Amino acid sequence: MPVSLKESCSINLGYPYHKHKTPAESLSRLSSYLNEQKKVDSEIGNDHGASLLEDKVAKLFGMQAALWLPTGTLAQGIAARIHGQQTNSERLLLHPSSHLLLHEEQGYQYAHGCSAKVIGKWRETLTSADISGESGSLFVELPQRHSGGKLPSWNELQGIKDHCKALGMPLHMDGARLWSCRPFYENRSYADIVAGFDSVYVSLYKDIGSMGGAILAGSQVFINDARKWRTRLGGFSVGSWPLIYDALHLIDNRITQMPAFIEKAKQLANGIQHIDNFRIDPVVPHTNLFHILLNVSADKAASARDQVARDSGVWLSDRFWDYEYPNTCAMEFVVGEKALALESEIFTKAMTLFDKALNP
Amino acid sequence: MPVSLKESCSINLGYPYHKHKTPAESLSRLSSYLNEQKKVDSEIGNDHGASLLEDKVAKLFGMQAALWLPTGTLAQGIAARIHGQQTNSERLLLHPSSHLLLHEEQGYQYAHGCSAKVIGKWRETLTSADISGESGSLFVELPQRHSGGKLPSWNELQGIKDHCKALGMPLHMDGARLWSCRPFYENRSYADIVAGFDSVYVSLYKDIGSMGGAILAGSQVFINDARKWRTRLGGFSVGSWPLIYDALHLIDNRITQMPAFIEKAKQLANGIQHIDNFRIDPVVPHTNLFHILLNVSADKAASARDQVARDSGVWLSDRFWDYEYPNTCAMEFVVGEKALALESEIFTKAMTLFDKALNP
Known part of the structure; x- marks a missing residue:
């Protein structure tokens, strides 16, 4: 079967969130x-x-x-x-x-x-x-x-x-x-x-x-x-x-790792607070999961995610939830072993590209 | 954990019925x-x-x-x-x-x-x-x-x-x-x-x-x-x-093997027809599963099964069903890869020992 865009990314932050390849x-x-x-x-x-x-x-x-x-x-x-x-x-x-x-x-x-x-x-x-x-x-x-x-x-x-x-x-x-x-x-x-x-x-x-x-x-x-x-x-x-x-x-082992995942979520969220078009929710993550609220439809967000994946090899998220209001969605981000191993700057850069793809 | 009597048997005809050890x-x-x-x-x-x-x-x-x-x-x-x-x-x-x-x-x-x-x-x-x-x-x-x-x-x-x-x-x-x-x-x-x-x-x-x-x-x-x-x-x-x-x-593969399993069930059933205390049901198996009807409780049958296991290293069956009448039970026998590989005489001998254990 063909390798998907997600799987072709050198940095894949989608599910599964922990490190095991296949x-x-x-x-x-x-x-x-x-x-x-x-x-x-x-x-x-x-x-x-x-x-x-x-x-x-x-x-x-x-x-x-x-x-x-x-x-x-x-x-x-x-x-x-x-x-x-x-x-x-x-x-x-x-x-x-x-x-x-x-x-x-x-x-x-x-x-x-x-x-x-x-x-x-x-x-x-x-x-x-x-x-x-x-x-x-x-x-x-x-x-x-x-x-x-x-x-x-x-x-x-x-x-x-x-x-x-x-x-x-x-x-x-x-x-x-x-x-x-x-x-x-x-x-x-x-x-x-x-x-x-x-x-x-x-x-x-x-x-x-x-x-x-x-x-x-x-x-x-x-x-x-x-x-x-x-x-x-x-x-x-x-x-x-x-x-x-x-x-x-x-x-x-995973219970032992949880505090590090949560600390990393706070770091990663902090690294994108300056991007005006993103609303991080909660501003300081409570857990290893947080949302980035976007003023675009889930389809548009997914297209921008794909563009970032093609241009930079970073797969940011599988999930853009659009339950709340028309033409808005929530990007779900979860920190596991894979995001923990990521340099925060790489996430900030990829999210900056994501912002540009959304707001060209 | 301790190895069970069943697992210690050199010939184990209980579940799982196919060949894979662990x-x-x-x-x-x-x-x-x-x-x-x-x-x-x-x-x-x-x-x-x-x-x-x-x-x-x-x-x-x-x-x-x-x-x-x-x-x-x-x-x-x-x-x-x-x-x-x-x-x-x-x-x-x-x-x-x-x-x-x-x-x-x-x-x-x-x-x-x-x-x-x-x-x-x-x-x-x-x-x-x-x-x-x-x-x-x-x-x-x-x-x-x-x-x-x-x-x-x-x-x-x-x-x-x-x-x-x-x-x-x-x-x-x-x-x-x-x-x-x-x-x-x-x-x-x-x-x-x-x-x-x-x-x-x-x-x-x-x-x-x-x-x-x-x-x-x-x-x-x-x-x-x-x-x-x-x-x-x-x-x-x-x-x-x-x-x-x-x-x-x-x-x-398993569908391909089915006819051989069923033929073997017929052979094995045929090899114990002469034992007076057993009633094989059906006399000629329709499938790879048949019953041996016994005039003892399921507990007694299981004890005799254990004795055969200890004496001969053959584990005959996991299951003795006692739904029908008091002090009777049905030994369930299923042919998969393990029973298929068995020489029929070994089954006949073990079942003869089982009969003796039940009717000393």
Whole structure:
């Protein structure tokens, strides 16, 4: 097959964000790891590896139990359903940029029998004021991806937790990128951040960079129930083991790398603040993800990105989101091993070219 | 971790049924294949590989379209749901040994809003008489695993197809092991066997021996709908690609091997017919799977299996099913590359030891 423009770039800052060149290399790396670990046929088709990973994440989050699932969509659908059944309210309180509203063909409704009340503003994190007077189960995304990876202040987060506790409102965290939150919260532990949530979903591929998969954590009763739903919905393939062992292999190292990714995101964002046509959001990134807001359509932005790729060999981003207003979009930038290894000046130069391509 | 009794056996006839020793070796093999195919990063997270596999299976089955899914449970749940919605009847007609009744925590009911009417007898394949006067969607398993891999005669199968067509009754095939059906039907093509079914699920790991995954095939309209449900239920992980490429790598070769597996099953079954305490079902295997019916509990059978393993180094089977009557069970035997390579006399001897362990 022909090599794409993205793949032809000498500096490729798109997904995957960590350093490994090809699918074949990912598999070789995992094969070596399994050889070192002396993993034998009995690993196939059972949940031994999943248990190791579940126990590890449950402990890290201070939760009683956890469950491996193939996708965040399934994890959060199951969470929505269980919270709804426990409270006799199928209503979900969702931020307008929630994954459930944007990327799941309304599975929360058609597959899980829930309804959605949309609360809060796109570019702002949820506040306890947003849920005042509401009922249902609250989904809070930490960090809020489509708002540029923003996080609520620690006090605001505590306010939300207190509010939900007082009302007996189930509180679920869409923590797909929870791994990147600790520095913003003054290095409080994951368990401190998670405390007060009834359930948490976290991705194993977004920041961890493993092949795929997700973890749902909560009380033992909640997870027992979730496990039944995983069976009912066919969520545990006999072929889950490569994903699970890849996550076990990578998780510790990637968690250790997170602070450096976040520092680098701040550096890179700082290096383009002077470009008048860009609005960096948030101005100082909260995590390893930030947005550059552009006053052009996503198509035009992608064309300019392609021009920079052709002219300079730098692939800036895969993603230009255009959910908010016509003829605007948000370039999503994520720092992993590849952006970490980049000299900041190269990014500044490429973004300057990008600006010129957008505003000739 | 300690090596299990099964893994310590020099001849291991349990799952996985094909020759590859460790998970690490499976990954190495797949890594080499991807290298040969020059697969690059753009294979990750998209559905390019899935499309190749879907198109291949759709063509093989003479169906308009197909969809990759991580598990048969999800594939069949989605099929049940769509047929139910199209006919305004949530009722499924299921054989008592259906996977939906035994292994899925009643997902058809709780997750997909269907109900079940159980028809037919455990050790017999379904007939058109079984569905006379019934309404709903009919699920037919070809071959019927928990009946010893039995198949209905070609005429009976045509009778079922005709009956469903006349009544406008949706007809779905649980074809998990469909790959093994052709010799019994005088080498009619998969498309001939599938013709008349509205949808078919087939496994990519059971006989094909790839890491995991399933295909659901049907009309274009049906598959468009199924694709939406796959999104809603989080059925396409960004990490699906190892499973998909493993299936693409193995499928042609394994289909070619199927007739030899089935011939070998007949030989092996024939070699133990003289043992009075065993009832082989079916007497002449229809596929590469057959049962040995035993008048002991599954626990006792497993203990005797362990004794044979310790005494002779032969691991006979993982599975002793005890669904039917107290103090009886069915030893499941499946022929793949490992049993194919076995001298039949060794199997006969090990089964003779097994008989003695059961009836000292």
